[in-house]
Every structure is written in structure tokens, then in C-alpha cells.
Amino acid sequence: MTEAQETAADSSLRTTGGAPPDDNGSSEAQAPIPLLEPGDGIPPVVADENALAEVITAFAAGSGPVAVDAERASGYRYGQRAYLVQLRREGAGTALVDPVACPDLSGLGEALDGVEWVLHAATQDLPCLREIGMIPSHLFDTELAGRLAGFPRVGLGAMVEGVLGFVLEKGHSAVDWSTRPLPEPWLRYAALDVELLVDLRDALEKELERQGKLEWARQEFDAIASAPPAEPRKDPWRRTSGMHKVRRRRQLAVVRELWETRDRIAQRRDVSPGKVLSDAAIVEAALAVPANVHALAALTGFGHRMGRRQLEQWQAAVDRVRALTDAQLPQPGQPVVGPPPPRAWADKDPVAAARLSAARTGVSALAERLNMPQENLITPDTVRRVCWEPPTPVDAGSVAVALAGYGARAWQVEQVTPVLVEALSAEAP
Numbered sequence: 377m378t379e380a381q382e383t384a385a386d387s388s389l390r391t392t393g394g395a396p397p398d399d400n401g402s403s404e405a406q407a408p409i410p411l412l413e414p415g416d417g418i419p420p421v422v423a424d425e426n427a428l429a430e431v432i433t434a435f436a437a438g439s440g441p442v443a444v445d446a447e448r449a450s451g452y453r454y455g456q457r458a459y460l461v462q463l464r465r466e467g468a469g470t471a472l473v474d475p476v477a478c479p480d481l482s483g484l485g486e487a488l489d490g491v492e493w494v495l496h497a498a499t500q501d502l503p504c505l506r507e508i509g510m511i512p513s514h515l516f517d518t519e520l521a522g523r524l525a526g527f528p529r530v531g532l533g534a535m536v537e538g539v540l541g542f543v544l545e546k547g548h549s550a551v552d553w554s555t556r557p558l559p560e561p562w563l564r565y566a567a568l569d570v571e572l573l574v575d576l577r578d579a580l581e582k583e584l585e586r587q588g589k590l591e592w593a594r595q596e597f598d599a600i601a602s603a604p605p606a607e608p609r610k611d612p613w614r615r616t617s618g619m620h621k622v623r624r625r626r627q628l629a630v631v632r633e634l635w636e637t638r639d640r641i642a643q644r645r646d647v648s649p650g651k652v653l654s655d656a657a658i659v660e661a662a663l664a665v666p667a668n669v670h671a672l673a674a675l676t677g678f679g680h681r682m683g684r685r686q687l688e689q690w691q692a693a694v695d696r697v698r699a700l701t702d703a704q705l706p707q708p709g710q711p712v713v714g715p716p717p718p719r720a721w722a723d724k725d726p727v728a729a730a731r732l733s734a735a736r737t738g739v740s741a742l743a744e745r746l747n748m749p750q751e752n753l754i755t756p757d758t759v760r761r762v763c764w765e766p767p768t769p770v771d772a773g774s775v776a777v778a779l780a781g782y783g784a785r786a787w788q789v790e791q792v793t794p795v796l797v798e799a800l801s802a803e804a805p
Contacts, residue, residue, distance in 0.1 A: 423477035436487035438468035443573035459553035482509025526747035715764035734799035
């Protein structure tokens with residue numbers, strides 16, 4: 377048993393990080409212990425096929441769950457690819473793998489097939505892990521476990537401190553992980569991120585079982601593991617920050633053209649789009665629709681630091697919009713899929729608005745009783761859809777079928793159905 381496991385087993389959940397109160401335990405907090413070095417030291421970075429083969433063999437022969445984490449270069453590089461993968465498993469120790477030097481980790485993924493993967497905020501790391509061939513069949517998400525168990529703070533540092541009593545150094549979370557070679561302090565940070573992940577998993581499993589929520593958590597984990605890759609966003613340019621200021625269709629077309637031009641440049645240069653041109657600058661140009669380079673250069677975001685050639689490429693994008701016919705211009709707003717925004721319900725359908733209000737009140741009260749966030753109990757979108765078009769007749773069976781049809785898990789259906797039946801029935805003719 378490791379020191380961390382002994383710490384977790386020696387007492388009920390600690391409270392330094394805001395853990396749920398134990399029914400019989402003390403609420404006194406113990407001073408957390410700084411965790412400065414990985415127990416086995418900082419392992420060498422795996423950057424060639426021979427070293428990778430050794431890691432695959434070691435982790436295949438290990439026992440128990442495997443802790444997995446990935447570091448990206450968000451804000452520095454284009455996309456969300458992984459630039460470092462960290463793993464730890466009993467009997468295999470810790471491995472730091474460079475997916476730039478070893479871009480195909482499917483062999484490692486296959487060696488861990490059937491093993492439970494322990495991740496923190498799994499939905500953030502799974503897309504980049506999938507790109508390099510690492511796809512778990514079973515997982516345990518310590519962040520989601522913390523949410524279901526009622527922890528008010530579910531970041532990895534807060535969870536490790538609150539549950540296990542150790543302080544993780546988090547100073548390198550936002551660095552440029554595409555840097556090569558990676559500095560030793562960064563590698564130490566990366567190794568420590570998986571040092572206690574399995575210990576945290578074990579303690580959270582006990583807490584979920586104590587609260588009667590372990591089966592709920594397992595259903596959530598299975599849903600994450602079996603979910604298909606997310607579909608590409610439709611019209612991603614519409615998510616440009618500050619879009620609410622842009623009203624006219626030709627202005628919208630300027631946003632679209634500048635966004636798409638920026639995206640092509642960022643992808644070609646492998647840099648974050650924001651480093652090519654800011655969202656604020658795109659919106660400024662859209663509002664002004666400048667007639668020439670001189671007018672463009674006067675706008676915020678296109679100042680003296682931008683060279684003439686760059687200014688000309690952005691002005692060319694604006695000029696392309698000027699040449700568009702009205703029929704080629706985008707429509708304001710996105711097509712509404714599903715119910716309208718809740719703020720419009722009172723005007724469009726007052727009865728539906730009353731149903732939604734009653735449902736929200738009931739779901740909020742239930743979430744409070746269960747000590748978990750409302751969005752983990754049932755998604756707000758699911759509640760809106762059921763309230764906008766209630767099943768007929770309104771009864772437990774029809775509401776349960778409707779919830780399941782929108783992707784609610786069995787435990788959610790069981791908990792939420794009575795609340796929604798009451799809310800929907802209250803306004804039924």
C-alpha cells in the first residue's frame with residue numbers, strides 16, 4: 377500500500393478541499409502535505425519505438441487500473457492534439473510518452489484493452505487520446521465522481537488535497553507543451569498528475585458507495601466510454617467572441633470570411649487562431665467593413681505592428697465579401713433545433729413556460745437533496761425538450777421513455793421521472 381493509500385484508508389474523506397461531510401466523521405481539517413517529487417522519480421520521456429515497446433510490455437504486465445492523462449498546447453498550437461501522455465499502473469510505474477515522436481499509440485491502447493482507465497475530466501482528454509489510437513473500453517472519471525458525490529471543488533488539485541491530503545503543484549498547467557525538449561519541472565508536474573490518480577479513484581469509489589451512488593457513477597462512466605466522437609460544429613465562425621454586436625448580413629459575412637481565412641492560416645502555421653488574429657479584431661472589421669487597407673489599419677487589432685502584406689490579406693477577405701450577392705450572405709442567427717430559448721416561452725406558449733418553471737423547481741430541489749449539480753442529475757436541454765413537447769399521455773412510463781430517448785441514463789430516468797410527471801401533470805388540461 378502506498379503512502380497515499382494509507383492516508384486515504386486511515387480516515388474518512390478529508391475536508392481541506394471541501395469534501396462531503398461524513399455521517400459520523402469529524403469535520404476537522406488536517407494540514408495538507410506538499411507532494412514535490414514522484415515516488416519513483418521522473419521517468420525518461422519515451423520518444424522512440426524501442427522505448428515505447430518496453431512501456432507497452434510493462435503496462436500490459438501491470439495490475440489494476442491505469443491512470444492516464446494528456447497535455448495539450450491550447451492557446452499555442454492549432455487544434456487540440458496531445459503533446460505528452462502520462463500513465464501510471466501498479467507494477468509498471470509511471471511512463472511519460474511523447475506522441476509527437478511516437479504518433480501511433482494504438483499498441484499501447486490495445487495492451488490496456490479491458491483495463492479500467494482512470495482519468496480526471498475524461499471528456500477533455502479522450503478526443504486527443506483517440507487521435508493517437510488510445511481508446512478506453514472502461515473508465516473512471518475522478519472529476520465526474522466528485523460532482524456526483526457532492527464536492528464543491530472538483531479540480532484535480534482540490535480533489536487530491538481534499539480527499540488524500542496532498543498538495544499538487546499546478547504551476548505548469550497552461551504552458552506550451554509542444555516545447556521540445558520539455559523542461560524537467562514540467563515533466564515533474566506531469567508525472568505528479570498521475571501519481572495519486574488511482575488512489576483518488578479508490579477513495580471516491582468508497583464515498584460513492586457510501587452515498588448509494590456508485591451504480592449511478594458506473595452508468596455515467598460507461599456512457600462516456602461508449603459515446604461516439606463529437607460531430608464537427610456547424611458554422612463554427614458564429615462562435616466568434618463578440619458576435620452579439622454584429623447584426624447585418626454583410627457584416628456577418630465579413631466575420632465568416634475573416635474567421636475562415638484565419639483558420640486556414642492558423643492550420644498551415646500550426647498556431648492558435650487567436651495568435652493570427654483576435655476575435656475582437658474580426659468583429660471590429662465586420663462592424664466597419666473597411667473600404668481599403670488604410671481604413672483597416674485604423675481599426676483596433678490591425679495596428680502598426682501588422683505588416684502591409686498581412687493587412688492586404690485581411691482586406692482582400694473583406695473585399696471578397698463586398699463582391700457577394702445578397703443571396704450569398706449568411707442569415708442572422710442559427711437555425712433553431714429543438715425548443716426555442718426559454719426566454720421566449722412565455723410569449724410563444726405560456727402553458728409550456730409554466731411547465732418548464734415547475735420542472736426546473738422540482739429538478740433543483742431534487743438535485744439539492746441528492747447533493748449534486750443539477751446538470752449532472754439531468755441536462756437542462758433534456759428538461760426543456762420534455763417540457764416543450766410532453767409525451768402523451770403524461771405518466772411515468774411515457775416520461776421515462778422520453779427521457780431515455782434524449783440520452784438520459786437509467787439512474788437519471790428513475791430519479792427524475794416522478795418530478796417531471798408532477799410538473800407536466802400540473803398544467804395538463
